[in-house]
Amino acid sequence: MSTSLAPARPSRIALAVRDSSTMLRRNLLHARRYPSLTLNLLLTPVMLLLLFVYIFGDAMSGGAGRDAYIAYIVPGILLMTIGSTTIGTAVSVSNDMSEGIIARFRTMAIHRPSVLIGHVIGSVLQAVASVVLVGAVGVAIGFRSTDATPLEWLAAFGLLAGFALALTWIAVGMGLVSPNAEAASNNAMPLILLPLISSAFVPLHSMPGWFRPVAEYQPFTPAIETLRGLLLGTGIGHNGWLALGWCVGLAVLGYFWSAAKFNTASK
Template sequence: MSSLALAVRDSSTMVRRNLLHVRRYPSMTLNLLLTPIMMLLLFVYVFGDVMSAGIGGGADRSGYIAYLVPGLLVLTIGSTVIGAAVSVSMDMTQGLTARFRTMAIYRGSLLVGHVVGSVLRVLAGVALVGAVAAAIGFRSADATAVEWMAAVGLLTLFALALTWIAVGMGMAVPNPEAAGNLAMPLVLLPLVSSAFIPAGTMPGWFQPIAEYQPFTPAIETLRGLLLGTEIAWCLVLTVLGHRWSQALFNRGPK
C-alpha cells in the first residue's frame, strides 16, 4: 500500500473516531449550538423591529432577519470550533496523543481527524441554524445557485481556518478548561463585528476594531454572496493555524 493510501486510511479512521465521540457525547456540541440559536431568536423577536429601524429598514423585523442571519451563521462557526480545542486538549492530557505517536500510523492523521470532524460538525450546526432562520422568515430568493455554492464554500473555508486555530489553541494549553477559555475570542470577536449592526453606525474610535478583523469581511462577503479579496483572511488563518498546530504537535517524541 502506498504512503498516500496509508495516510488516507489512517486519517479516515481518526475522522470516524472523532465523529463517534460526537455521537456518544453530544451535550457539548448541543450547548455550543444553543448560543447562536438563542441569539437569533432574541435579536429577531425582542430587538428585531428596533434594530431594523436603526439600519434603515423600517420597523419591520423581516428586513433585520436578512441582515442578521449571515452574521449568526459565521458566529455559529466560531462557537462550534471551541469543541475542537477542548477535544484536542483532552487527547493531549489523557495521554492518547503520546500513544498515537508511538503507533505505526500516519503522523498527521490525529490532527486531520480532529480538523475534518470539527468542520463536518460545524457545517451540521450551520445547517441547523439556517433551518431555524428559514423557519422564522429568512429568505434569500435573489441568490443564484452559483451564489449559494459560493456562500457554502466561504462558510466551509472559514470553518477550516478557525478549526486549525482552535486545534493549535488546544495543544498550547495544559488542560481542556484552559483550552475552552483560550478559544473564547472565537465567540467574542463576532459580537464586535458587523454581525448585528453595520460597522459604520458604531462610534468612530470603535469602527476600526469592527472592520479590521477576520469575522467582518467574512460576514460581509456572505451577505453579498460574492467572492472577493476578503477570502484572503480565511486563507491566511488556515495556513497560520495549520503551521502552528503542526509545530506544536511535532514537539512531542518522534
C-alpha cells in the same frame, strides 16, 4: 514450480488517507457519545438569533421592520455558529493531549499527522452541519434568499466551509497549547466573541468612529458582508478579497502552528 509474491505495501498517501479516515471516525464517535458539548455550543447562536429577532428586532431594525432585520442578522449568526462549534475542537484536542492518548498513538505505526487531520475534518463536518441546522431555524422564522443564483449559493457554501477550515486549524493550535480542557475553552472564546464586535448585529456606520476600523477589518466582518452580498444581493466591494485573505491566512497560520506544537509535544 510455484512462486509466491509478497503483497505490495500501500503507498504513503494511501496510509495517510487510511489513518486519517480512522481518526475521523474516532472523533465523530466521540462527538456522538458526548452530544452535550456540541448541543451547548449550538444553542448559543440559536438563542442569540431568537433573542435579537424577537426581543430586540424592532428596535435594532431602525424602523425597517423585523423581516428586514432577520435578513440582516442571519448571515452573521451563521458565521458565529462556526466560531462556536470550533471551541469544541479546542477542547477535544486538549483532552487528547492531556489524557495520554497521543503517547499511545506514538507507539503505533500510524501516520502521525492523521491525528490532527481527523480532528480538523471532523470539526469542519460538524460546523457545516451546525450551519445547516441554524440556517433552518433562520428560514423557519422568516429568512429568505430569493435573488441568489445557484453559483452564489455555491460560493456562499464555499465561504462557510473555508472559514470553518481556517478557524478549526486555529482552534487545534489553541487546544495543543492548553494544559487542560477548561483552559482550551477559555483560550478559544475569542472565536465566539469576535462576531459580537463585528457587523453581525449592527451596521458599521452605527459604531463609534474610533472603533469602526477594528470591527471592519477583523476576520468576521468581511466574511459576514461577503455572505450577505451572495445571499441578499448587497454590495460586497473589497470584503470578498478580505474574507478570502483571512481564510487563507488563518488556515496557513493555524496549520503550521498546530504542526509545530504537535511535533514538539509528540517527541
